Amino acid sequence: MFIDVAKIKVKAGDGGDGAVSFYREKYVAAGGPDGGDGGRGGNIVFQVDTNLSTLADFRYKRKYAASNGENGSGKRCSGRGAQDLIIRVPQGTLVRDLESGRLLADLSTDEPQIIARGGKGGWGNSHFATPTRQTPRFSKPGHPGEAFELQLELKLLADVGLVGFPNVGKSTLISVVSEAKPNIANYHFTTLTPVLGVVFMGEGQSFVMADIPGLIEGAGEGAGLGHQFLRHVERCRLLVHMVDISGSEGRDPKEDFETINRELKKFNDELSQRPMLVVGNKCDLATDEQIEDFQKFVEEQGYDFFPIMAAIRHDVDPLLKRIQEKLSQLPPVVRFEPDPVPVVEMDPAQAGAVTIHNEDGIFVVEGEWLLQLLRSINFDDYESLQYFQRVLINSGVIDALREAGASEGDTVSMYDLEFDFVE
CATH class of the missing domain: 3.40.50.300 (P-loop containing nucleotide triphosphate hydrolases)
Known part of the structure; x- marks a missing residue:
């Protein structure tokens, strides 16, 4: 069956989380933090396969996900990066972002094209040691991999x-x-x-x-x-x-x-x-x-x-x-240039933007970047809590809560975390 249009979803792998670890060895005092970084998530790579002539395979499998990177470990050991997921398509396939219609790649040559990049691994706690913070008990989570809903369109290469x-x-x-x-x-x-x-x-x-x-x-x-x-x-x-x-x-x-x-x-x-x-x-x-x-x-x-x-x-x-x-006398077969990545100018004040709404006296705070922040915090560690507080202050979340009407003792909810607002 000749199929020349298909829609699929792809998800690159997430980066592995950084490790919280401390060096321990007999007769070695205060070994210090030695948590390693997380590994990189796998990319989604499209590769031309000259043995394929249609997009029929994508009628039966429409979701593709690369593996996540491994988490870091002690002794400053970084997690292993995940292998890339290679998706084979016929020569002449165009790959578009379904939501925006932007052309991501024209698979007309043998050169592989990375469509979705895997997330970077998070830092281990060894990166956060300072002269005044010698035992950091927190690390950074891995970055999420890119995800797209794609439209594949086959345009045969013929003279x-x-x-x-x-x-x-x-x-x-x-x-x-x-x-x-x-x-x-x-x-x-x-x-x-x-x-x-x-x-x-x-x-x-x-x-x-x-x-x-x-x-x-x-x-x-x-x-x-x-x-x-x-x-x-x-x-x-x-x-x-x-x-x-x-x-x-x-x-x-x-x-x-x-x-x-x-x-x-x-x-x-x-x-x-x-x-x-x-x-x-x-x-x-x-x-x-x-x-x-x-x-x-x-x-x-x-x-x-x-x-x-x-x-x-x-x-x-x-x-x-x-x-x-x-x-x-004519130029070569037409090949389409990918559309440039749109440049979105973001107001620095919006970089840590959150939405706040009052639900029966509870101030609910939401923002995509908060999920990443919460994953990195060890709430049983005093220094980690201080780091969390500084981020909320510097990003303007505390000021935004005040503007929303929060006062001393009010309950603030951030996803699975609830705490009392303190002036």
Whole structure:
């Protein structure tokens, strides 16, 4: 089954927690703190796998989580960093942040791409020793890993894209010029998925041709099957527009030509400016007058025209040679640059922002950064409590409680922690 769009959730590993430990050895007095740091959490890494051709695997597994880093230990031993989680995708896959739509990576090369970074490990208590605080009984927790909901979108890498109405002979053409074996039959929408074929033009010379399922009027707005696959045309360096020049389907070839061009422009305006060759197929069913009239119509618009009979490979070689000539003059296959990370200017006063609301006389304080802070505090240790108090004062939480109406003796709740407010 050909699947070219998928949605998944990824979560990089959290960093390991720093350790609280003190060096103890016989005959060694006051060994001091020796808690090690936590290990780094595993990254989420996307890697191209040329053996894959669709995103079908992501229909069955949609959540991916890397391992967390190990916690630190005594003797200043750092925790082991977690292994990266490698997710393999077909070549040409775009990775987007589903919430913002930002393009994170274009997997068009063999280079692995880190999409979600693992959290850094927390510091052990050995980092917090000072001349006046010689026995710190607290450490830092590990940082959480990045998490994203992603949209994967496959855009096939092909040099040449075959476009046109259904049943005009695109599948027949790709079958006679390459080793591709698409389904071929005399009815519409025989081709339900894009088909890639490699066209060899001699030693060391070849190009990739893609048979895009037939388009119809309204495809750019979602009609028919072709709209599902127009995205695969976007990477093509050259378009080959195939038309049934005989009108055997009861349609006017000129109208077909203009209709498909309109749909390409609706979907992506750049496609209307992409270099294009026009192929008139089924010449054996057309009169000389029909061929000459259509050729004049096409050439007046600045396109090269090639009348062929794809089924018997008649006059196909001149078309292939012209394709090769055009490709030699065109830039490489389109690759999309990731969008830059948006720069959010934060007011320093908001760096330690919290929300405070009164629930039946209890002042409830919430803030994401508070969760990290609470994890690092040893509430059985006096020095750790002093550190906690200094952070609340310096971050403005105490002032914010006063502004919210808290006074001496009122109860303050921070997640699982409750204490009395002291002026």
